[in-house]
Amino acid sequence: MSSEAVIDVSGLTKRFGTKTVVDHVDLTVPRGAIYGFLGPNGSGKTTTIRMVCGLLRPDAGSGQVLGYDVVKDSAHIKARTGYMTQKFSLYEDLSIAENLSFVARLFDVKDRARRVEEAIEDLGLTARARQLAGTLSGGWKQRVALAACMIHDPDLLLLDEPTAGVDPKARRDFWDQIRRYAARGVTTLVSTHYMDEAVQCDSIAYIAYGKKLIDAPTRDIPRAVGLSAYEVTADDLDGAAETLRAREGAELVARFGQSLHVAGTDKARLDAALRSIAAMPGFTATPIEAGLEEAFIHLMSQSADNMA
Amino acid sequence: MSGRIPFSLSRVAAVFVKELVQMRRDRLTFAILFAMPLVQLLLFGYAINTDPRHMPTVVEAREDGPMTRALLASMHASTYFEIVKVTTRAGEGEEMLRAGETNFVVTVPEGFERRFVRGERPQLLIAADATDPIAAGGAIGALPQIAATAFAPFLEGTLSGLAAGPPPYEIVAQRLYNPAGETAFNIVPGLLGVILTMTMVMITSIALTREMERGTMETMLATPLKPTEVMLGKTTPYIFIGAGQTALVLGMGAWLFGIPFTGSLAAMLTGTGVFVLACLMLGYLISTVAKTQMQAMQMTFFVFLPSILLSGFMFPFAAMPRWAQGIGEALPITHFLRIVRETMLKGAGFEAIAGDLWPLGIILAVLTGLALLRFRRTLD
Numbered sequence: 001m002s003s004e005a006v007i008d009v010s011g012l013t014k015r016f017g018t019k020t021v022v023d024h025v026d027l028t029v030p031r032g033a034i035y036g037f038l039g040p041n042g043s044g045k046t047t048t049i050r051m052v053c054g055l056l057r058p059d060a061g062s063g064q065v066l067g068y069d070v071v072k073d074s075a076h077i078k079a080r081t082g083y084m085t086q087k088f089s090l091y092e093d094l095s096i097a098e099n100l101s102f103v104a105r106l107f108d109v110k111d112r113a114r115r116v117e118e119a120i121e122d123l124g125l126t127a128r129a130r131q132l133a134g135t136l137s138g139g140w141k142q143r144v145a146l147a148a149c150m151i152h153d154p155d156l157l158l159l160d161e162p163t164a165g166v167d168p169k170a171r172r173d174f175w176d177q178i179r180r181y182a183a184r185g186v187t188t189l190v191s192t193h194y195m196d197e198a199v200q201c202d203s204i205a206y207i208a209y210g211k212k213l214i215d216a217p218t219r220d221i222p223r224a225v226g227l228s229a230y231e232v233t234a235d236d237l238d239g240a241a242e243t244l245r246a247r248e249g250a251e252l253v254a255r256f257g258q259s260l261h262v263a264g265t266d267k268a269r270l271d272a273a274l275r276s277i278a279a280m281p282g283f284t285a286t287p288i289e290a291g292l293e294e295a296f297i298h299l300m301s302q303s304a305d306n307m308a
Numbered sequence: 309m310s311g312r313i314p315f316s317l318s319r320v321a322a323v324f325v326k327e328l329v330q331m332r333r334d335r336l337t338f339a340i341l342f343a344m345p346l347v348q349l350l351l352f353g354y355a356i357n358t359d360p361r362h363m364p365t366v367v368e369a370r371e372d373g374p375m376t377r378a379l380l381a382s383m384h385a386s387t388y389f390e391i392v393k394v395t396t397r398a399g400e401g402e403e404m405l406r407a408g409e410t411n412f413v414v415t416v417p418e419g420f421e422r423r424f425v426r427g428e429r430p431q432l433l434i435a436a437d438a439t440d441p442i443a444a445g446g447a448i449g450a451l452p453q454i455a456a457t458a459f460a461p462f463l464e465g466t467l468s469g470l471a472a473g474p475p476p477y478e479i480v481a482q483r484l485y486n487p488a489g490e491t492a493f494n495i496v497p498g499l500l501g502v503i504l505t506m507t508m509v510m511i512t513s514i515a516l517t518r519e520m521e522r523g524t525m526e527t528m529l530a531t532p533l534k535p536t537e538v539m540l541g542k543t544t545p546y547i548f549i550g551a552g553q554t555a556l557v558l559g560m561g562a563w564l565f566g567i568p569f570t571g572s573l574a575a576m577l578t579g580t581g582v583f584v585l586a587c588l589m590l591g592y593l594i595s596t597v598a599k600t601q602m603q604a605m606q607m608t609f610f611v612f613l614p615s616i617l618l619s620g621f622m623f624p625f626a627a628m629p630r631w632a633q634g635i636g637e638a639l640p641i642t643h644f645l646r647i648v649r650e651t652m653l654k655g656a657g658f659e660a661i662a663g664d665l666w667p668l669g670i671i672l673a674v675l676t677g678l679a680l681l682r683f684r685r686t687l688d
Contacts, residue, residue: 085523
């Protein structure tokens with residue numbers, strides 16, 4: 001059944017000392033979905049993912065992951081989940097093959113030798129199977145890490161900023177792989193900073209200061225954010241941008257080639273802001289449909305890093 | 309303008325302040341920096357005695373005259389000997405010596421006083437457990453003076469003629485189990501204990517902290533791995549290392565120093581096995597407590613210090629005050645040293661080492677339990 005929820009948790013809360021890092025987050029992720037987890041640094045993405053796979057004990061909240069109780073049955077959840085950490089966390093002093101073999105043993109993978117060999121073949125790393133993982137480039141490390149967390153054919157993939165610091169080409173290859181897994185019915189929860197990763201997701205949950213603010217299918221995100229937008233041109237584009245940024249109504253001022261995309265959640269104040277530069281030479285303002293890009297930039301710029 | 313940049317006190321201050329702040333944040337290091345000298349001061353000041361005194365002694369007195377009583381009083385007053393038993397039964401002293409319950413047996417033979425008075429120079433026997441030659445040496449050396457003091461009052465009046473010339477008795481010292489007083493006989497088995505403690509504790513103390521520091525712990529915790537599985541997988545390889553070290557030290561000891569092996573090899577290996585496991589668990593426990601490899605190292609040295617000083621390796625155990633002996637009894641190496649000395653030098657079997665085998669077993673069980681309790685299944 002495709003509507004079956006693989007992750008169905010509610011009220012997940014985690015406190016570190018007096019600070020509430022994750023505050024009553026609900027998540028429902030259907031089977032086979034690619035669910036994007038968006039939010040600034042320190043907003044609680046990693047903590048939420050760790051609670052989902054039992055690496056952290058929630059202070060409050062309940063629910064099921066893969067049909068198991070998220071608090072009590074974490075061993076069962078772990079057995080069917082592949083978790084890829086933000087920082088490369090395989091053994092740099094083991095070879096690719098040794099790392100994969102180690103993980104396969106931990107999951108009691110049947111026919112381990114063949115499985116490891118296949119994984120290395122899929123990676124296209126047969127020639128370098130004996131190379132130490134620590135000597136790989138960033139992009140290759142990510143791919144080996146993904147192969148490691150897929151070695152036991154998990155039903156759920158938890159990816160914590162999987163392509164941070166990886167070049168765009170490697171990132172695209174990585175996502176093609178995720179898409180293929182999704183097509184096979186693997187559910188993916190992925191946290192990210194990147195626009196080009198966010199658009200790959202079927203649904204996006206936006207989290208800031210530990211609270212989930214938006215949760216919608218990706219195509220509905222702009223509407224959920226509620227942005228009005230204009231494409232603005234002027235002879236002095238930099239001057240126009242500077243003036244607009246000083247005004248409260250223009251919450252987002254971003255340069256797209258030879259024009260500015262200006263957007264805000266309050267249409268009246270946005271219009272007021274535009275009127276203030278209407279006298280500039282060459283000024284034009286054309287209403288446009290706010291896209292995912294505007295929504296994304298808006299979300300990411302709205303809240304600074306949540307380290308306070 | 310490429311002149312040399314002048315020395316800057318402000319930059320020195322920057323580093324200085326940063327170091328101070330970091331030192332204050334690292335509470336454990338800070339604590340150890342002060343606890344270490346304190347512990348050393350206490351151990352060397354109060355517990356360690358390089359001129360060992362109060363050594364457990366059995367007196368086999370075959371007669372009970374004023375001279376024997378004077379000798380007992382003088383021995384007691386000297387503080388070298390702590391008389392744990394006075395017996396009249398022949399052979400009892402040696403039994404206790406073999407069992408490690410006493411370090412010395414002083415024997416006053418039958419007719420000592422009578423032959424003394426007659427000027428026949430009777431023998432006064434002292435048998436010492438010389439497995440630790442240094443512990444035995446001081447007291448043996450002190451006995452002539454002690455005897456002279458004890459018998460001086462009798463050399464007045466009618467016996468004053470005996471006061472001149474050699475003493476009217478003869479002290480015969482017998483060093484058992486290590487007749488030549490070879491220090492290597494004591495040091496080599498002791499060194500085995502020290503080497504095993506050092507390497508086994510140190511290597512496992514970083515077992516988990518290294519995974520934590522490198523972030524690989526997260527990978528392991530995200531799998532169905534259980535605490536007991538981690539513990540067994542992490543410590544088992546070092547059992548083989550411990551076995552190799554034991555073989556090496558014993559082999560070299562026999563080959564280079566001619567150290568005899570008189571007892572039961574099976575008993576000795578059993579004791580070594582339990583000891584190695586206890587050391588591994590101690591290290592593993594440290595690993596569940598320490599947050600960094602640096603902290604783990606410091607804690608290892610904190611264990612290492614009393615292991616050398618209070619175990620009877622460097623200084624005689626019997627000469628230490630009660631509280632120091634208490635700490636010593638809690639250390640695996642203390643029991644291991646006794647087991648090795650008993651089996652190698654005194655010809656002991658399982659029965660003789662049982663008294664040290666079970667405490668080792670208890671230490672092992674407690675350490676294992678604590679380590680499993682301390683193991684964090686989550687990243688909390």
